[in-house]
Amino acid sequence: MDKNQIGIQYMQEGNLEEAAKAFHDAINENPNDSVGFINFGNVLAALGDHEKALKFYKKAMELDENAAAAYYSAGNLYYKSEDYENAKTMFETAMKKGLDTSDNYFMLAMTFVNLGQGKLALPYLQRSVELNEKDAEARFQYGLVLAQLDFIDEAMVQLEKCLEIEPNHADAYYNLGVSYAFKENAEKALEMFQKALDIQPDHLLAGHAKQLIETKQ
Template identity: 65%
Template sequence: MDKNQQGIQYMQEGKWEEAAKIFMEAIEENPKDAVSYINFGNVLAAVGENEKALSFFEKAIELDKSAAAAYYSAGNLYFENENLEAAKNMFEKAMQQGLNSSDNFFMLGLTLAQLEQPRLALPYFQRAVELTRDDAEAHFQYGLCLAGLELIDEAIEQFTVCLQIDEKHADAFYNLGVAYGYKEDGAKALAMFEKALEVQPDHMLAGYGKKLMEKDE
């Protein structure tokens, strides 16, 4: 097992100090290897050293312009810091360099959605759920995007799939309630708001939706 593989194993076990030490050794032994910089950056990001992590991802990109994983990891840091334009650019570059993973498509979709560009986000969410069908959050965000474009029936389908995967996703129940309310199906809307409150009793929006539905009965 080489040092990068050993370091990744340490990361999976939550042994951050050991992982950092072995990745640094890998960098010292082969300072032109972008992979070691990406791995060390991922350790730094995991322990909250975001600025330092970013410098390692930038170094990896400097060494290898096709290092898709470095663009993806940098994109995540920019997203966390709400630098959405920079995040979008990084996720797009990761895709251009061949990172066609559900995670990258999902994060690009999420970034575009937060930039209030739902039509651009939609195909990336669609691709994310095609690649990983058991990701509840991907189905949920895809549903939100569809709902924002007033594709209500399609949104209901995605929220339903989300709940089949994660039956305690309160926000999916709430948004199903909103969707059924939009379709003027008060009984179903009320039932969904009640389900959301069963899962999360302090869900304020679901509580408000329930009161509205009860008032309309």
């Protein structure tokens, strides 16, 4: 087993120190291989040293301009530091370099959401759930963006699918309630708000919305 595989195994076990040693050895053995640098960057990112991790990802890009995983990993770091413009560039580059994964499409979509460009996020959320139908969070975010763009019926379909995967998703129930309220179905809206509160009793938005409907009845 090569050093990169050993390091990945250590990472999966949560042993970051041994993983770092293995990836360090991998870099020493193959200094022109981008994989070791990406993996070492991933350890540094997991340890919270984002600045140093970024240097390793950039080194990987220098060694192999088509190292899609390096762009994706760098994008995640930029996203975490709320540098959405650079995150967008990295996720888009990863996609152009052939990274056809639900995670990359989802992160690119969420970058657009955070940039206030929901319409641009839509196709990437759609692709994300096509590639991973069981991703509850992607379904939820897809539903939210659809609702924000006034595609209420389509949004409800995604929120329902989110709840099929994750039955205790209080925010999905809350947003379903909002959708039913928008469609003037107060009874169903109340039912959804109550389900959100059953799961999360301190859900302020659901509590307020429920109160609002009850005072109108």
